[in-house]
Amino acid sequence: MDKIRIVGGRPLKGRIPISGAKNAALPLMAAGLLTDETLTLNNVPRLADIDSMAELLAQHGACLAREGATLSLTTPTITSTVAPYDIVRKMRASILVLGPLLARCRTASVSLPGGCSIGTRPVDLHLSALTQMGAEITLDDGYIQARAPQGLHGAEIVFPLVTVGGTENILMAACLAKGTTTLVGAAREPEITDLAQCLVAMGATIEGIGTDCLRIEGRERLHGATHRVIPDRLEAGTFGIAGAITGGDVELVGAQMESLRAVAHLLDTAGVEVTETAEGLRVRRHPDLARARGVDVTTQPFPGFPTDLQAQFMALMTLADGASLITETIFENRFMHVPELVRMGASITVHGSSAQVRGVPALKGAPVMATDLRASVSLVLAGLAAEGETVISRVYHLDRGYENLESKLQTCGAIVERVKAAPQHDAGGFAFGQADR
Ligand code: EPZ
Numbered sequence: 001m002d003k004i005r006i007v008g009g010r011p012l013k014g015r016i017p018i019s020g021a022k023n024a025a026l027p028l029m030a031a032g033l034l035t036d037e038t039l040t041l042n043n044v045p046r047l048a049d050i051d052s053m054a055e056l057l058a059q060h061g062a063c064l065a066r067e068g069a070t071l072s073l074t075t076p077t078i079t080s081t082v083a084p085y086d087i088v089r090k091m092r093a094s095i096l097v098l099g100p101l102l103a104r105c106r107t108a109s110v111s112l113p114g115g116c117s118i119g120t121r122p123v124d125l126h127l128s129a130l131t132q133m134g135a136e137i138t139l140d141d142g143y144i145q146a147r148a149p150q151g152l153h154g155a156e157i158v159f160p161l162v163t164v165g166g167t168e169n170i171l172m173a174a175c176l177a178k179g180t181t182t183l184v185g186a187a188r189e190p191e192i193t194d195l196a197q198c199l200v201a202m203g204a205t206i207e208g209i210g211t212d213c214l215r216i217e218g219r220e221r222l223h224g225a226t227h228r229v230i231p232d233r234l235e236a237g238t239f240g241i242a243g244a245i246t247g248g249d250v251e252l253v254g255a256q257m258e259s260l261r262a263v264a265h266l267l268d269t270a271g272v273e274v275t276e277t278a279e280g281l282r283v284r285r286h287p288d289l290a291r292a293r294g295v296d297v298t299t300q301p302f303p304g305f306p307t308d309l310q311a312q313f314m315a316l317m318t319l320a321d322g323a324s325l326i327t328e329t330i331f332e333n334r335f336m337h338v339p340e341l342v343r344m345g346a347s348i349t350v351h352g353s354s355a356q357v358r359g360v361p362a363l364k365g366a367p368v369m370a371t372d373l374r375a376s377v378s379l380v381l382a383g384l385a386a387e388g389e390t391v392i393s394r395v396y397h398l399d400r401g402y403e404n405l406e407s408k409l410q411t412c413g414a415i416v417e418r419v420k421a422a423p424q425h426d427a428g429g430f431a432f433g434q435a436d437r
Contacts, residue, residue: 006383012248014412020229033100037224099173154179201225240283294322311378318346320359337375369393
């Protein structure tokens with residue numbers, strides 16, 4: 001299985017192009033099921049999760065074609081309303097086909113995603129909202145069996161907590177429901193705004209885009225459209241922190257301040273400058289500081305500090321001057337990177353949903369691995385700043401969410417390469433692909 005090898009200690013300097021957002025592209029692809037015409041998406045990243053969603057949509061009857069970063073999908077008829085366990089277990093975002101299938105076909109059978117490494121992640125709010133819109137839902141043999149024999153109807157849905165996927169699923173379903181649906185307490189993430197704008201381009205009527213109250217007038221049908229996926233704020237945030245942790249200076253080409261205000265504010269407090277440029281954002285540690293400063297952070301739904309940058313920010317704080325209290329409020333088990341960072345020399349103690357990080361002057365490279373995408377990339381960041389060599393296993397997590405990770409880092413001077421594990425020495429020996437440069 002592939003691994004990533006990093007020799008740390010080099011400041012990242014240069015320009016990094018930011019890809020299209022994974023978490024925007026996935027729901028946009030699911031929205032393609034709402035129409036029999038072609039939905040063309042530009043700026044779609046090449047990622048394992050995009051391939052999983054493509055596989056799922058194809059087995060529902062979608063015809064997909066990809067040319068460069070442009071993906072077009074057409075679903076003249078839905079040939080299967082079943083989202084099978086084998087695909088759903090690979091990617092939780094598969095749940096996003098539930099709303100579109102039910103709205104278009106009045107029936108859907110979607111495998112329950114189950115728990116994952118960052119928490120239990122139930123989908124009860126998706127199901128309760130669809131029930132309020134007229135669906136009859138049962139759980140049989142690990143599958144959500146949903147039927148709406150009379151079609152879905154509008155309803156006032158009040159979300160008791162902010163759910164990104166729940167908002168997306170119900171927003172898509174409401175576009176083909178009879179009457180008006182109001183979503184109160186809706187998530188406001190930029191990916192939801194992107195989805196809503198694409199749905200409007202497909203003929204939907206949606207008011208309140210960008211707010212926590214969305215009002216959708218259902219339509220008989222939607223039509224095809226062409227839409228450009230927004231830049232990935234989480235990729236941009238990750239590379240910005242990579243610049244900061246190595247004491248470098250990076251320009252994130254295509255990144256938008258609007259989607260990263262809370263992150264930029266926090267980095268500024270930590271002594272890292274984030275400034276707008278003609279083409280994106282520039283990130284560098286303040287020239288007068290030898291180390292970032294320790295600051296506290298609590299993850300929140302947008303526009304707060306995102307849970308998907310918590311692990312990366314923690315990596316930065318391990319090397320900060322001072323202490324930092326990092327509190328995770330979105331997922332109950334999102335500190336899986338902590339023991340690995342500690343193995344690299346970090347000083348971190350977890351107390352429930354908070355982690356106390358005491359900055360140390362240096363980290364040391366080590367063999368490490370993590371169990372989810374953002375935890376894995378936090379180890380890449382730590383490895384870039386650490387003394388010596390870090391080898392990160394389970395690279396498939398990174399391939400789910402970071403397009404061309406190694407080459408983007410290499411362009412900025414990092415020593416990083418993908419290596420193959422020699423099968424006969426899987427317990428420890430590695431065959432490195434290239435010599436150090
Ligand atoms: C989305 O997951 C993202 N995934 C996640 O990104 C991100 O971490 C998360 O939103 C929060 O921002 C995609 O966009 C594909 P939620 P989602 O529903 O939609 C609870 C990454 O690394 N909840 O907003 O699954 C849930 O358990 C990933 O790119 C319920 O209790 O997240 C969690 O504690 C990981 N019942 C909280 O709400 C429900 O029915 C937020 O979950 C739904 C959610």
